[in-house]
Amino acid sequence: MSSRLRLLIACLATSVVLAPLIWMWSNSLMPDDYSVMDMGYADYGGGAAATAAGGHAGLHAGGMDITEIVADADRPADVKVHLVAEQGEFTLASGRTVSGYTLNGQSPGPEIRAVQGQLVEVTLENRSVPDGITLHWHGVDVPNAMDGVAGVTQDAVPKGGSYTYRFVAEQAGTYWYHSHQVSHEQVKGGLLGALVVMPEEQDPGLVDALALVHVYDGRHTVNGRERELAVPAPPGATVRVRAINTDNGVMSVWTSGAPYRLVAVDGNDVHDPGQVEDKAVLLTAGARADLEVVMPADGSGVRVEMGGTAVALGEPTPPTSKPERLLDLLDYGSPAPIGFDPADATRSFDYVIGRRPGFVDGRPGLWWTINGHLFPDVPMFTVTEGDIVRMHIENNSGDEHPMHLHGHHVVVLARDGVRATGSPWWTDSLNVADGGAYDVAFLADNPGVWMDHCHNLPHAAEGLVAHLMYTGFRTPFTIGGTADNTPE
Amino acid sequence: MRTAYRVLAYLIALEVVIQASMIAFAVAGLGIWVDEGGVFDSAAIESLEEGDLSFTGAVGMMIHGMNGMMIIPALALIFFIFSFFAKVPGGVKWAAFVLLAVVIQVGLGIFGHENAFFGLLHGVNALILLGLAMTAGARVGRARSVASTHAASSEPELV
Numbered sequence: 001m002s003s004r005l006r007l008l009i010a011c012l013a014t015s016v017v018l019a020p021l022i023w024m025w026s027n028s029l030m031p032d033d034y035s036v037m038d039m040g041y042a043d044y045g046g047g048a049a050a051t052a053a054g055g056h057a058g059l060h061a062g063g064m065d066i067t068e069i070v071a072d073a074d075r076p077a078d079v080k081v082h083l084v085a086e087q088g089e090f091t092l093a094s095g096r097t098v099s100g101y102t103l104n105g106q107s108p109g110p111e112i113r114a115v116q117g118q119l120v121e122v123t124l125e126n127r128s129v130p131d132g133i134t135l136h137w138h139g140v141d142v143p144n145a146m147d148g149v150a151g152v153t154q155d156a157v158p159k160g161g162s163y164t165y166r167f168v169a170e171q172a173g174t175y176w177y178h179s180h181q182v183s184h185e186q187v188k189g190g191l192l193g194a195l196v197v198m199p200e201e202q203d204p205g206l207v208d209a210l211a212l213v214h215v216y217d218g219r220h221t222v223n224g225r226e227r228e229l230a231v232p233a234p235p236g237a238t239v240r241v242r243a244i245n246t247d248n249g250v251m252s253v254w255t256s257g258a259p260y261r262l263v264a265v266d267g268n269d270v271h272d273p274g275q276v277e278d279k280a281v282l283l284t285a286g287a288r289a290d291l292e293v294v295m296p297a298d299g300s301g302v303r304v305e306m307g308g309t310a311v312a313l314g315e316p317t318p319p320t321s322k323p324e325r326l327l328d329l330l331d332y333g334s335p336a337p338i339g340f341d342p343a344d345a346t347r348s349f350d351y352v353i354g355r356r357p358g359f360v361d362g363r364p365g366l367w368w369t370i371n372g373h374l375f376p377d378v379p380m381f382t383v384t385e386g387d388i389v390r391m392h393i394e395n396n397s398g399d400e401h402p403m404h405l406h407g408h409h410v411v412v413l414a415r416d417g418v419r420a421t422g423s424p425w426w427t428d429s430l431n432v433a434d435g436g437a438y439d440v441a442f443l444a445d446n447p448g449v450w451m452d453h454c455h456n457l458p459h460a461a462e463g464l465v466a467h468l469m470y471t472g473f474r475t476p477f478t479i480g481g482t483a484d485n486t487p488e
Numbered sequence: 489m490r491t492a493y494r495v496l497a498y499l500i501a502l503e504v505v506i507q508a509s510m511i512a513f514a515v516a517g518l519g520i521w522v523d524e525g526g527v528f529d530s531a532a533i534e535s536l537e538e539g540d541l542s543f544t545g546a547v548g549m550m551i552h553g554m555n556g557m558m559i560i561p562a563l564a565l566i567f568f569i570f571s572f573f574a575k576v577p578g579g580v581k582w583a584a585f586v587l588l589a590v591v592i593q594v595g596l597g598i599f600g601h602e603n604a605f606f607g608l609l610h611g612v613n614a615l616i617l618l619g620l621a622m623t624a625g626a627r628v629g630r631a632r633s634v635a636s637t638h639a640a641s642s643e644p645e646l647v
Binding site: 006007009010011013014017018184188213215217218219220245247248249250251307308309355364365366398399434435456458 | 526527529530531532533534535537538540541542543557558561565568569572573575594598599601602
């Protein structure tokens, strides 16, 4: 073979190897500034398309600006909070100094407490966070403009700027708030806190113990304390422990010294919760669980384990190892009306998570897919206000995913084809195990543009993000842009 | 070009050695960290993957991941492309074997997160990859000695 011919063949072979790679790479590059409404393709879930606007491209040609979807502007606030965010070193309640983010000089940020029905007004001020910040009210079905997602419902609050969030705390329960700007960094670094909405009528004898769990610098903490949090509780008292998992992994919660009842999941009361012994509750990333225990009459203590930390109620007791079995919410409690019939669903979506090699924004890697597509070519789940929506969430990606839909609570209909028979299992942070599948339903009753993403926040940053979009609404905000909006 | 072929082959072999030492470094450090009171659970695994656990050896996990997911696949791809030009007897074939072993290795590494037995094979395939890369590198020396004995008929090397 002549050397010229050989060289030609070598060059051809090189282009055969490289050309598809370069093509895929250049195709994956994202513009500096884009609207999430232009992402991917519209998925109408078998329901009516956005006919008035003429399809996906026309979704935002008209419609109401989501910044107009706010709480009653004339109503005075019942709970007013001013939060100042700073970046830097700070000392945890445990005494350890870590670097990250604080709100009013502390992390976790101040606990916000409201009574059901009150209007909460939080002014967020960014004193020194260079990337900008927002606050998202995790699990609270706020008006869309208050959802706190940079580039979707607002611009990130720049250094020196501020933003006021106003919403009515409609539902009693345990929630939390966190930044949704560069969230995989800022949440990890401590830009978060607890939000507790108390019922209007509360048993005055009940001991209420908040337990916000977060890993700072590799150390597990509960309310900023390492190892355990001591909570005084007299014999015979009923204690409600509000566990919040703010990390990216799953957390197991169990008790020793007394059984428990799981009285609420993700801010929703469980109907008829039975007593549980020798079983752990699995809390996925972002999820909350309210456990109620009755302190033993003999004065001994109860320990509520939370993975690497614990809440010690009353007298200190030694740690115990995790029970082998998990509490299955599929058949826990007893059925109750959910307010709509999923059989009448007007939209039915698939949210199938996979993984494959490719490029996302020019970066090669093994990336998450949604319905077979890589970010940003993902479905835009499109609904109309009033729709009954079913969603089939399936995970074939080799990793588990805590799926979080903003602005709505979904009710679990079935897991791996097995129907739910217990209390209505309302959730906003659902752990979808590898190889597992859930069928869920919800009512499209909170218009706007909502994220529907994995709350293992690095996964979201890797593209495991889709959106739920109501026809007739549009967002003026963009990802990137002058505010440098980076919600994940 | 032959030199480049040989250097890349041995570099990939060296990377396998680095990978093995880094993961052992990380696992050893992790054990010590847990003994000292660190809690290793799902949240900690996520922190570790993000490079947020600060124990001696934690860097090994980061390097193993970055090397394995980015640098070695890139090296194997470049090696494969160079093999078209290097005129090493059987060079393209051996470079293709190396690339294939790297693809399998990455896959086994990833799927080890869902089935531990893939991790078992990940260890075996690492040594196969090492052997393939060493064999490919050694072929350049053989090619040279063959070329020098037939100096008259050898074509000029393309660079």
